[in-house]
Amino acid sequence: TQLLEQSPQFLSIQEGENLTVYCNSSSVFSSLQWYRQEPGEGPVLLVTVVTGGEVKKLKRLTFQFGDARKDSSLHITAAQPGDTGLYLCAGALYSGGAQKLVFGQGTRLTINP
Amino acid sequence: DAGITQSPRHKVTETGTPVTLRCHQTENHRYMYWYRQDPGHGLRLIHYSYGVKDTDKGEVSDGYSVSRSKTEDFLLTLESATSSQTSVYFCAISELRLSPGNEQFFGPGTRLTVL
Numbered sequence: 001t002q003l004l005e006q007s008p009q010f011l012s013i014q015e016g017e018n019l020t021v022y023c024n025s026s027s028v029f030s031s032l033q034w035y036r037q038e039p040g041e042g043p044v045l046l047v048t049v050v051t052g053g054e055v056k057k058l059k060r061l062t063f064q065f066g067d068a069r070k071d072s073s074l075h076i077t078a079a080q081p082g083d084t085g086l087y088l089c090a091g092a093l094y095s096g097g098a099q100k101l102v103f104g105q106g107t108r109l110t111i112n113p
Numbered sequence: 114d115a116g117i118t119q120s121p122r123h124k125v126t127e128t129g130t131p132v133t134l135r136c137h138q139t140e141n142h143r144y145m146y147w148y149r150q151d152p153g154h155g156l157r158l159i160h161y162s163y164g165v166k167d168t169d170k171g172e173v174s175d176g177y178s179v180s181r182s183k184t185e186d187f188l189l190t191l192e193s194a195t196s197s198q199t200s201v202y203f204c205a206i207s208e209l210r211l212s213p214g215n216e217q218f219f220g221p222g223t224r225l226t227v228l
Binding site: 041042 | 117144148153154155156157158161163169171203207209215216217219220221222
């Protein structure tokens with residue numbers, strides 16, 4: 001069962017275009033994290049959003065957490081080839097004395113020069 | 114970068130053989146995790162540990178066991194490897210903070226192929 005549905009799974013656009021990646025769930029999470037992964041490496045955290053309705057900006061990347069804390073979006077403005085990579089959203093749940101992350105399927109983003 | 118290493122980085126094995134993957138950290142973090150990553154599935158949690166000798170199952174634990182005898186080491190064992198366990202395996206570590214949410218630091222991964 002995939003608790004987090006991420007879309008699109010693949011996206012190829014031209015340099016300078018804008019794009020949005022969506023992460024949706026029927027579950028409520030205590031926080032939602034966005035990771036970026038390069039080939040041959042492990043994921044690296046970009047941002048954590050905690051409060052419903054929260055918006056965080058990281059240069060040209062804007063992250064939003066839904067009001068009900070069930071969904072999130074990543075918007076990239078004026079995409080550049082350096083933005084190419086696999087983007088993963090992950091919802092945080094607490095149980096058994098530990099935080100567990102539930103990951104979406106990932107969005108493989110390619111920015112063409 | 115968080116001090117996490119995984120060994121081996123690549124392994125090819127035969128169906129039915131036992132395989133052990135090792136995760137080693139130098140950060141003294143309490144929590145350690147094993148994930149597998151497959152196309153179309155993102156990362157899925159196999160097992161996790163919340164302290165020495167304290168472990169619990171994740172969503173895809175069948176066919177896997179773990180052990181943590183020291184804070185710095187978390188071992189993942191495939192008792193009898195199957196082709197369905199061909200995957201890239203990632204170890205992660207974290208500490209528990211009350212807010213704003215806990216970052217997990219990931220190792221470089223182990224690519225396992227079961228023939």
